[in-house]
Amino acid sequence: MHVGEPDRRGGDLRAAQRHRRRPRLRLGPFPDGQRWATVRRIHEVQRTVTEMMMRIAIAGGGLGGLTLARILHRHGIDAVVYEREAGRSARSQGGSLDLHPESGQQALADAGLAGRFRSEARPEGEEHRILDPAGRTLVHHMPQPGSFSGRPEIDRSALRDLLLDSLPGDAVAWQHRLVAATPRPDGGFGLTFDGGHGADCDVLIGADGARSVVRSLLTDATLSSVATLVELSISDADRRHPDLADLVGPGNLWCIGVNQILAAQRLGDGSIRVGISLPADDRHLDTYRSKRALLDMFDGWNPSLTALIEAGDSPPTPRRIEAMPTGTRWAHQPGITLIGDAAHLMPPVGEGANQAMLDAAELAAELATNPADPDSAIRAYEEAMFTRTHPIAEMSARVQAMMLSPTAADDIIRFFTPRPTEPAPAD
Ligand SMILES: Cc1cc2nc3c(=O)[nH]c(=O)nc-3n(C[C@H](O)[C@H](O)[C@H](O)COP(=O)(O)OP(=O)(O)OC[C@H]3O[C@@H](n4cnc5c(N)ncnc54)[C@H](O)[C@@H]3O)c2cc1C
Numbered sequence: 001m002h003v004g005e006p007d008r009r010g011g012d013l014r015a016a017q018r019h020r021r022r023p024r025l026r027l028g029p030f031p032d033g034q035r036w037a038t039v040r041r042i043h044e045v046q047r048t049v050t051e052m053m054m055r056i057a058i059a060g061g062g063l064g065g066l067t068l069a070r071i072l073h074r075h076g077i078d079a080v081v082y083e084r085e086a087g088r089s090a091r092s093q094g095g096s097l098d099l100h101p102e103s104g105q106q107a108l109a110d111a112g113l114a115g116r117f118r119s120e121a122r123p124e125g126e127e128h129r130i131l132d133p134a135g136r137t138l139v140h141h142m143p144q145p146g147s148f149s150g151r152p153e154i155d156r157s158a159l160r161d162l163l164l165d166s167l168p169g170d171a172v173a174w175q176h177r178l179v180a181a182t183p184r185p186d187g188g189f190g191l192t193f194d195g196g197h198g199a200d201c202d203v204l205i206g207a208d209g210a211r212s213v214v215r216s217l218l219t220d221a222t223l224s225s226v227a228t229l230v231e232l233s234i235s236d237a238d239r240r241h242p243d244l245a246d247l248v249g250p251g252n253l254w255c256i257g258v259n260q261i262l263a264a265q266r267l268g269d270g271s272i273r274v275g276i277s278l279p280a281d282d283r284h285l286d287t288y289r290s291k292r293a294l295l296d297m298f299d300g301w302n303p304s305l306t307a308l309i310e311a312g313d314s315p316p317t318p319r320r321i322e323a324m325p326t327g328t329r330w331a332h333q334p335g336i337t338l339i340g341d342a343a344h345l346m347p348p349v350g351e352g353a354n355q356a357m358l359d360a361a362e363l364a365a366e367l368a369t370n371p372a373d374p375d376s377a378i379r380a381y382e383e384a385m386f387t388r389t390h391p392i393a394e395m396s397a398r399v400q401a402m403m404l405s406p407t408a409a410d411d412i413i414r415f416f417t418p419r420p421t422e423p424a425p426a427d
Helices: 009-021 033-053 063-074 104-110 112-122 156-165 242-248 293-295 303-310 351-369 374-403 409-418
Strands: 056-059 079-082 096-098 130-131 137-140 153-155 180-184 189-193 197-199 203-208 223-235 251-258 261-266 273-279 315-324 336-338
Touching: 056 063, 056 189, 056 197, 063 079, 063 104, 063 153, 063 156, 063 351, 079 137, 079 197, 096 156, 104 112, 104 351, 112 153, 112 156, 130 409, 137 409, 153 156, 153 251, 189 251, 223 303, 223 374, 242 261, 242 273, 242 303, 273 293, 273 303, 273 374, 293 303, 351 374, 374 409
Parallel strands: 056 079, 056 203, 130 251, 203 336
Antiparallel strands: 096 153, 130 137, 180 189, 189 197, 223 273, 223 315, 251 261, 261 273
């Protein structure tokens, strides 16, 4: 479907669902007299099933939205994902993510994709090194070789492809940027997309990320800047920059200074993604678009580290990193909810994608358990999600503040050094 074309997905979807999901109940041998009562009962059941079919719209085809669509699909529940991008390769998906066993990996297991994840993921990517500005190693963590019990890394693009490949071809409506959702008097929402075309749905799930449009229907929480991130990419690192490839290793490198971090991450395609984190400030982002300006900020650092900035293939790309107030919640409203960054945008310290995918798995499980009553399903999901994510958002805010503090190096060594176990209290 293209922009400008009338959007008849809502109607088509309902018809398709009716056709596909009508249960085929077999008539067994009945004693005389019970047969017609049974046939009537079957018709009643079929009518109920038809009535309870909901048209589910998911705004946003990121990790959360696609995981949700996939798990619903496994339960025989169709949903349409409306994604603003023009196609799966319209934009670079960014770096690599570590998926945690209890959240991201659990969601992939619920999606029936654990096997494919293992074939795409890089357990060795869990290795990380922490250095000071002089290049001295403060921490060097080596994972168990080949083990998936920790937090293996996977490129975002590989993870997104894995989810997209698991969905029917028409599950994602590309080039559908949601601009407004309007509650309908009889329930559900009318959706308006960029370009003016529209669709209807009974249940709307906002999986539309940090700058969610759907969020404003539930909460007026505003975002605040928590950092500035400047990114560069170094392609074909092993061949073109073997010293830097050695320095970064197979996983992540963090060089911790005073109020500034120079980080680098190995991707599955052999490139290195470099990220410079700085405290949030009011300076224009253009300030950070030249390598020269960045190198001046890292004056006095070991040149073997700042070589990561010099080796960048193209000009640096800066952006503001934002977060929602921790503990944001909203009063339940019928037929609508949020998952992922739309629900709980937190500083990027390794939890956002994992929680987005777990949100998706938990919401899908509630909807599948209670398909006739989506509002109860949403209410149960929201309560559990608020309770789960609140402490994680608090921890993420604390770690973010610690990483960009003047005492970051000491704090981080303490963070990674196991505490001696306390002697058991005497009886
Ligand atoms: C630098 C950085 C590093 C990170 N590293 C990690 C990490 O290591 N581990 C981790 O767990 N998390 C990490 N995160 C956080 C993680 O990226 C997010 O929490 C995660 O992507 C959230 O998933 P989501 O599906 O909610 O949103 P997104 O992945 O942002 O997906 C939202 C989707 O919605 C689409 N969209 C947006 N608006 C609209 C609209 N109006 N209409 C239709 N579609 C729309 C977007 O195009 C996008 O496809 C990191 C974040 C950053 C910034």
